[in-house]
Amino acid sequence: xxxxxxxxxxxxxxxxxxxxxxxxxxxxxxxxxxxxxxxxxxxxxxxxxxxxxxxxxxxxxxxxxxxxxxxxxxxxxxxxxxxxxxxxxxxxxxxxxxxxxxxxxxxxxxxxxxxxxxxxxxxxxxxxxxxxxxxxxxxxxxxxxxxxxxxxxxxxxxxxxxxxxxxxxxxxxxxxxxxxxxxxxxxxxxxxxxxxxxxxxxxxxxxxxxxxxxxxxxxxxxxxxx
Numbered sequence: 001x002x003x004x005x006x007x008x009x010x011x012x013x014x015x016x017x018x019x020x021x022x023x024x025x026x027x028x029x030x031x032x033x034x035x036x037x038x039x040x041x042x043x044x045x046x047x048x049x050x051x052x053x054x055x056x057x058x059x060x061x062x063x064x065x066x067x068x069x070x071x072x073x074x075x076x077x078x079x080x081x082x083x084x085x086x087x088x089x090x091x092x093x094x095x096x097x098x099x100x101x102x103x104x105x106x107x108x109x110x111x112x113x114x115x116x117x118x119x120x121x122x123x124x125x126x127x128x129x130x131x132x133x134x135x136x137x138x139x140x141x142x143x144x145x146x147x148x149x150x151x152x153x154x155x156x157x158x159x160x161x162x163x164x165x166x167x168x169x170x171x172x173x174x175x176x177x178x179x180x181x182x183x184x185x186x187x188x189x190x191x192x193x194x195x196x197x198x199x200x201x202x203x204x205x206x207x208x209x210x211x212x213x214x215x216x217x218x219x220x221x222x223x224x225x226x
Contacts, residue, residue, distance in 0.1 A: 001082050003164075004154035004209040005060040008068055012085075015076040019044065024072070036063040039071065048073040050084050057088065061155070061162075089155060089164035093121045095131035096167055098217050099143055101174040105199050105214065108138065108182065109190035114206040116213065118167055119186075127168035135172060138183045139191045142176035147226045150216050152209040169213050171226050 003010040013019065021027060025041030028034055030049065036059045045052065056071065075081050096118025099106035108115050119134035121127060128145055135143050149169035156163050182188035194202070196218055203211045220226040 001085075002150060002152050002209070002212060003085070004152065004207070004212075005057065006065070006155075007208045008060055008065060009070040009208055009212065010056070010060065011070065011072040012078055012082060013072060013074045014078040015047075015074055017074075019072075019074065025069075036065055039065060040067040042070045042072070043068065044072045044074065046074045048075045048081065050081065053081060053085055054088075057085070086164060089162045092163050092165045093127070094118055094165050094167040095121055095127040095134060095170070097131050097135040097143060097145075097170050097172040098149060098213060099135060099139070099141070099172045099174050100146075101177065101193055104193040104195055105217075106139065106141075106174065107192055107194050107199060107202070108188050109192070110186065110188045112205075114202045114210070116169075116210055118169075120165075128170060131168060131170050132172070138186055138188055139177075140179050140181045140183070141174055143172040144175050145170045146173050147171040149213055149220075152213060154207075154209050167209075171217060 001012050003012070023042060024044040026039070026043045028043070028045045030047035030052065053073065056073070059065065060071070096116050098116055106117070108117055117135040117138040118131070119138070121130040132143060132145060135141070147170065149171060151169065152167050153164055156165070180191055182191045199214060203214065217226065
C-alpha cells in the first residue's frame with residue numbers, strides 16, 4: 001500500500017518481505033522513542049502496531065516534517081494494520097492515466113504543479129472507465145487502456161473530514177490528439193507530451209504520488225513489463 005500523507009510516502013511492508021538496510025538513514029524498533037524532529041531522511045520502523053501507526057499519522061498530518069523523505073513500517077499484521085489505517089479516513093475513489101505516444105509521456109500543468117490527468121469516479125463507475133473519461137475530458141484526446149499501474153492513496157482534509165483518496169492508475173496509448181487542449185474548468189493550464197528525460201527534470205515540481213506512478217512506469221518500461 002502506497003500512502004502519501006502531506007506528500008510524504010508512508011509504505012507498509014509485511015514482516016519477511018525483503019528490506020535492504022542500506023536504503024535507510026534511520027532504523028527503529030518497537031519501543032524506541034522518536035519525535036518529528038528525529039525522523040530524518042528515509043526511515044524504517046520495525047514491529048509496528050496500531051498505536052505506532054496512530055502516532056505516525058498524527059505527526060505526519062500536524063507537523064511540517066520537511067526532512068523526512070519516506071517512512072516504511074514493517075509489521076506481521078499488515079492486512080489488519082492497513083484496515084486500521086483506512087478506518088481513520090473517509091475513502092474517496094479516483095482514477096487516472098499515464099498516456100504515452102511515440103515514447104513520450106503526457107503531462108499536465110495544474111495549480112503550479114506538473115501532474116497526470118485524473119479525477120474522482122462517478123457513483124458505481126468502473127475505475128478503468130472512469131480513468132478513460134477523466135483523461136479524455138481533461139486533455140481533449142482519445143485513449144486506449146494498455147496496462148495497470150500501482151494504486152496510490154493520499155490524504156487531505158476537506159470540510160473538517162479526513163479524506164483518503166484511492167487512485168487507480170493505468171498506462172494508456174493516445175489514439176487521437178489532433179484537438180488536444182487543457183480543460184480550463186479543472187484549472188489545467190498546459191497539456192504536453194514530454195520525453196522521459198524531460199519528465200524526470202520536472203518531477204521536483206510534481207507531487208510525490210505522481211512521481212511514484214511515473215517512476216513505476218519507467219522502471220516497468222525499461223524491463224519490458226509494459
